[in-house]
Amino acid sequence: MALASSSIVPLPLPLPTYSTKRPLLAPCAAQRTPDAATTVELPHHQEQRSKSTVNLPTTLSNLLHLHLTPKPEKSLENVAIALPADRRSPTESPKEDVSSLCSELHGSGDWSHLLNPLHRWLRREIVKYGEFAQATYDAFDFNPFSEYCGSCLYNRRRLFDNLGLAKNGYNVTKYIYAMSHIELPRWLERSIRADTWSKDSNWMGYVAVSDDTESRRIGCRDIVVAWRGTIAPAEWFEDLQGKLQSLGSDHGDVKVEHGFLSIYTSKSDATRYNKSSASEQVMEEIKRLVSFYREKGEQVSLTITGHSLGGALALLNAYEAASAIPYLPVSVISFGAPRVGNIAFGEKLKEMEVKTLRVVVKQDLVPKMPGILFNEGIKKFENVTGTLDWVYTHVGLELGLDVRSSPYLKKGLDVPGFHNLEAYLHLVDGYLSSDTEFRLDAKRDVVLVNKASGMLREELRIPPCWYQSANKGLVCNSYGRWVQPQRDPEDIPSPYRNGPITCHS
């Protein structure tokens, strides 16, 4: 449903603040920009690009310049920038029965015919999974003054209710915790208090399953795993470059980034939440759910999602699930994910029919990590050298987004903003095809973009980074004293809280 024009109050709109003049910092950037028409690409065919594609920027700072490349302004000038005036319009379209496209939506035909133009059913499914990934940030306790820093704020039964995601029709069945045996600075969030719930582990995601209604609507019982990412900057991923690690002799030449693998597989008997690894926790739950629903004769699918680091973990998880569970359709919807493994890893995923849709904002640096120079430059040799075990590669299909397509977003350089998941979801919501403008009847709340960024244009009058708790969590007790509140006992993390499937109606 398009917004009625009467509910739009066009605000006076100054011209975009950047000009078509050569940006000061990027004297040669214009020639280097990939054509906007190539935003949906098959990465395995990248070697067929022209030689100018191989001549990629060789340093991180050169790469940054790409973002200042102006797009002709004509396309922006005619767009009225406004939030719906009365703010009383729905944030999504009415649900439709998509069961007729069940396997296609999960990638059975490599999403051909669904990606360009983007089918509205697929767009909505992508946003749904993206919101599952966003939940891992929104419910994460980042507060270092909290005893429970690094855990989920709510127990699994209340997670979706508290975040407004109950509408999606899924129930969380298990929380996943992770640790790392190797030094990964800026990864673990930890309380500064002595009496903390865990010094080693972080809440890293969850497993959920579609309820009966949603299962009927989408045509299968859908198990979802959502992996939390990291708020570490792009450089964090750069630091991981060049440390590929073999998965063992059973896996041939397959190698993956050892930092990601460490988070996915580390465990220690000395810990409370990682006596088993994230891998073991998640696989146990997936197997349990698959058996449970297969025994009931249901069609089961597994969809794994994550943003940033979470997208990398999603791919490792997909690899493991496809290896371990025969005939299970496994798909990955990742957002701004870095490269994870070598070419053999990608080929093995392809062989196992793991379907991967990588949603990528082209100005985002993280999907170019690790190994910007290394990988792009070397790809032309692939035919000669075969499955190089020392080259990272992307897998699957890419849905390419462009921050310049949205009239709501600022045009300047904003490296963290380009990687922000809410900005991704906004761009997906407005995406029609690789060569059309942002759709103006997009319904998702634009204000969400500024939850943890300042990407929205000033004219919209939305405060930057507004997602914050009242008084940083302190509450005034009946004695008039400000205290860190006791967490509801139900929401105190427990390694023993994952139980049988309680409900799925």
Place this chain on the structure above:
Amino acid sequence: MALASSSIVPLPLPLPTYSTKRPLLAPCAAQRTPDAATTVELPHHQEQRSKSTVNLPTTLSNLLHLHLTPKPEKSLENVAIALPADRRSPTESPKEDVSSLCSELHGSGDWSHLLNPLHRWLRREIVKYGEFAQATYDAFDFNPFSEYCGSCLYNRRRLFDNLGLAKNGYNVTKYIYAMSHIELPRWLERSIRADTWSKDSNWMGYVAVSDDTESRRIGCRDIVVAWRGTIAPAEWFEDLQGKLQSLGSDHGDVKVEHGFLSIYTSKSDATRYNKSSASEQVMEEIKRLVSFYREKGEQVSLTITGHSLGGALALLNAYEAASAIPYLPVSVISFGAPRVGNIAFGEKLKEMEVKTLRVVVKQDLVPKMPGILFNEGIKKFENVTGTLDWVYTHVGLELGLDVRSSPYLKKGLDVPGFHNLEAYLHLVDGYLSSDTEFRLDAKRDVVLVNKASGMLREELRIPPCWYQSANKGLVCNSYGRWVQPQRDPEDIPSPYRNGPITCHS
């Protein structure tokens, strides 16, 4: 009532992070530090200090170094740093009938015998007035995205209830608005929205009056005026230096800082909230209340309070009230206030028996403004030149506080922190006398210090600058959209809202 020791859990306490070694930035500062025993001083007698006092730092940066001067650590080492463990202790002592000292508490004897050591009744009254001043910050709408930025968040009937100050037994009778005809950068807080309640005026304070119970307890009907200060840095006051302005031929040599006078007296028919000036608004209300209660045969007092700029306005207001209303006892309790006028101004206040208690943290720069060098250096000539009309001077008595006295506060340099009103109130609450340590049975919530600063020691585990609204004021409406909420119509500012005294029971 002292806290039971069982309710204190001493936290492991590292040694203070600064040492008695010479601070890097202050090679000679130790010799310059005023003796701690002189914290309660009669400023008009400052010229009697030794010559070394005249040899004051000649630049702002030199002055900053004073704050790094370490105090012997012995006094700190023996203090257990802890917040009450169960946080279930009262934040103040039970109220006592102080009516027997009514006029002395309002300064009739220049607070002699009450200041050193500080009488507990006076301490409590100072905190009460300080909380009235703090209310002007806590209820101020600083949000530039709010349509009502620069106003009070609540109407006058709800102000004290919403801030937990109803316990003090006062009722707000009028709000005061101010504007300025001269350029005072960083003073006016204004909405970035086009549709704002006012482009010219800010809420600048309020008039309140004690209710019957409180009036009986303190021995008179107490009219309070609380003036809002500014969050501008010390340099803001420095910029005002040297612009003394005459009050007119009726006032002889009296001159005051023209920036403060502008805020106090500006008005314009083109505005909605300053068709009358702050001066006219406040004086009209004071006169109305004085007449009202005098006609009932009551003893009436006027106490004017304010922090920073608010303390300056309090003094102008006191000057005007004492000039205009015969036989009205007028006292000023100011916190971190800068100098306001010349020596003739100070003498005139003294002549009119305006009693001024200036609460001053000795590390705070603002009370040294305007004119650090100028005034301190010149004072020795006073006897020669008489009432110099071009020299700023402080008036009244000073209650000197020292951030180093509190075991809860960090010892490092924190220029904005030294000026923070909540830090002032904390130090008053712990103050016994000029030569004793912070009292350990102080009950005021220490956590309040960090509302808008990071002054509390890390061991206390209190987040810095924690006083913030959830989601920067945005709320999720029933359509799932995040919006700036409509303000309750009752709380929308109105220039016509000041009415008759509604209740004082």
